[in-house]
Amino acid sequence: MKIIPIYSIDDAKSFINQDWVIHKLKEVGSELLKPEYRHNWSSDNPTYGYCYLVSELLYHYVYVNSTVYHLNMTAFGEYVHWFLKEDGKIIDLTGIQFNYIKPYSEEYQGRFFDFSEDDGIFLIPYAKAKRGVFFDGKYKTPRGLISDRAVVLGEKFGLLTLLKPEE
Numbered sequence: 001m002k003i004i005p006i007y008s009i010d011d012a013k014s015f016i017n018q019d020w021v022i023h024k025l026k027e028v029g030s031e032l033l034k035p036e037y038r039h040n041w042s043s044d045n046p047t048y049g050y051c052y053l054v055s056e057l058l059y060h061y062v063y064v065n066s067t068v069y070h071l072n073m074t075a076f077g078e079y080v081h082w083f084l085k086e087d088g089k090i091i092d093l094t095g096i097q098f099n100y101i102k103p104y105s106e107e108y109q110g111r112f113f114d115f116s117e118d119d120g121i122f123l124i125p126y127a128k129a130k131r132g133v134f135f136d137g138k139y140k141t142p143r144g145l146i147s148d149r150a151v152v153l154g155e156k157f158g159l160l161t162l163l164k165p166e167e
Contacts, residue, residue, distance in 0.1 A: 002163040003139055003151060005061050012062045012159065021054060021093040022046055024157045032149050032156075047094035054094050055082040056134050056150040060141040061159060063091055069129040073098075081124065082132065095124050 005012075030041035030049075037049030047054075059066055066086035073079040083092035137147035154160035 003141065004161050004163055006159055006161060009062060009064060016062060018093045018096060025050055028153065028156050032153055045097055047097040051082040051094040053150050053153050055084055056146060057154050058091065059084055059134065060143050060146045061154065064143060066091060068132045068134060070132040071124065071129045090126050098124065
């Protein structure tokens with residue numbers, strides 16, 4: 001099986017943004033999430049639980065010069081948040097999910113999150129992130145191996161197509 005990107009890297013970067021990802025994840029729903037994340041997914045918070053898959057997909061096919069980072073989100077239990085950096089710029093199209101997790105309390109301030117009075121949101125402390133790597137999947141890309149679920153997400157997003165060998 002061969003994976004074919006539908007858009008060039010520059011074309012994909014021209015339209016992929018947080019609003020686009022939110023719209024696409026509302027269409028996908030919770031079906032690609034691991035079972036332990038499905039109960040918290042909603043159309044009000046469609047990025048919940050998708051940070052790894054979205055970052056993995058973008059790492060392999062859009063932000064091909066990026067580096068993988070992760071944060072332990074201990075304020076919310078055993079949760080790790082994944083994102084990318086490319087040319088010093090943070091690429092986190094799912095970080096908005098943390099503004100929907102309630103209840104917030106002052107105990108999170110300074111311990112893990114900073115609160116922005118101007119925006120009324122908690123700020124993710126990207127400076128505390130560590131470099132990471134994605135687990136090996138089974139599909140080969142120029143950057144390594146990508147997971148089945150990230151490939152399916154790429155298909156559902158309209159970014160990838162799979163060519164199956166003729167039998």
